[in-house]
Amino acid sequence: MVMKLATWNVNSLKVRLPQVIDWLVEHQPDVLCLQEIKLINENFPINEIKAAGYESVFSGQKTYNGVAMLSKRQGSNIVTAIPGLADEQKRVIAATYGDLRVICAYVPNGENVESEKYEYKLRWLPAFTQWLKQELIDYKRLAVLGDFNIAPEDRDVYDAELWKGKVLCSGPERSAFGNMLNLGLTDSFRLFEQPEKSYTWWDYRMMAFRRNQGLRIDHILLSEELCSACMTCTIDKTMRKLDRPSDHAPVLVELACSLDI
DNA sequence: ATGTCAACGAACCGTTGA
Numbered sequence: 428m429v430m431k432l433a434t435w436n437v438n439s440l441k442v443r444l445p446q447v448i449d450w451l452v453e454h455q456p457d458v459l460c461l462q463e464i465k466l467i468n469e470n471f472p473i474n475e476i477k478a479a480g481y482e483s484v485f486s487g488q489k490t491y492n493g494v495a496m497l498s499k500r501q502g503s504n505i506v507t508a509i510p511g512l513a514d515e516q517k518r519v520i521a522a523t524y525g526d527l528r529v530i531c532a533y534v535p536n537g538e539n540v541e542s543e544k545y546e547y548k549l550r551w552l553p554a555f556t557q558w559l560k561q562e563l564i565d566y567k568r569l570a571v572l573g574d575f576n577i578a579p580e581d582r583d584v585y586d587a588e589l590w591k592g593k594v595l596c597s598g599p600e601r602s603a604f605g606n607m608l609n610l611g612l613t614d615s616f617r618l619f620e621q622p623e624k625s626y627t628w629w630d631y632r633m634m635a636f637r638r639n640q641g642l643r644i645d646h647i648l649l650s651e652e653l654c655s656a657c658m659t660c661t662i663d664k665t666m667r668k669l670d671r672p673s674d675h676a677p678v679l680v681e682l683a684c685s686l687d688i
Numbered sequence: 689a690t691g692t693c694a695a696c697g698a699a700c701c702g703t704t705g706a
Contacts, residue, residue: 438693438694438706439693439694439695441694441695442693442694463694463706465694465695489695489696490694490695490696490704490705491695491704491705491706536705536706538705538706544705576706589689630690630692630706631692631693631706632689632690632691632692632693633689633690633691633692634691635690635692671693673693674692674693674706
């Protein structure tokens with residue numbers, strides 16, 4: 428059995444819903460994590476997604492942020508906040524599917540390293556990491572998917588010199604990312620040979636996508652047990668080529684297991 | 689650094705955030 432998990436920052440689910448439905452139908456993931464849905468819960472398109480054969484769990488807010496998970500089977504033990512962190516912003520959702528635990532995260536962007544939003548990001552990340560530590564204790568099969576807004580290494584940046592020390596690439600952010608890996612999580616993308624210059628986000632401006640001026644900031648982290656079952660991790664650039672694309676591409680893993688073990 | 693995009697509120701634009 429093959430299990431598929433995916434993540435996609437859709438930059439407005441209202442605008443991207445047709446693309447999301449198409450992607451679900453084509454790829455049939457077991458779980459698709461979405462970020463930046465930018466919807467209040469009352470406006471979540473449950474029925475349209477149900478018509479495509481998927482259940483939804485979501486945590487939205489007006490205008491900004493918001494996360495969701497779409498899945499073939501119903502999720503349980505849903506959590507929509509980081510324990511111990513006072514945070515108005517809807518950035519995480521976790522659910523259990525069979526014996527699989529999935530966390531969907533939209534890490535703060537940070538704006539720039541001088542910004543208060545950067546300070547918030549650097550407060551948010553340790554709280555998130557502490558939560559992951561506990562989740563790893565509670566669940567052997569844990570997958571953490573999302574927009575981390577961190578490019579882990581220079582090879583994840585189209586121009587590392589230009590971006591050196593800048594937000595998404597700064598030392599403190601990379602260190603915070605390393606702290607997650609040190610818990611026993613693995614960046615699934617780097618389990619495999621990958622094309623050079625592989626990215627998941629390209630600025631809308633400056634024809635950045637056409638020039639492949641991107642960063643790899645969307646990730647799928649796997650616990651040891653899932654890691655050993657992971658067969659592929661790929662970035663689906665096709666969605667970024669469509670009309671009215673999100674600025675992020677979906678990332679997808681295939682695991683040699685099923686939800687029903 | 690920015691040539692774009694999306695949402696919002698209150699005017700068909702400017703602001704915010706990414």
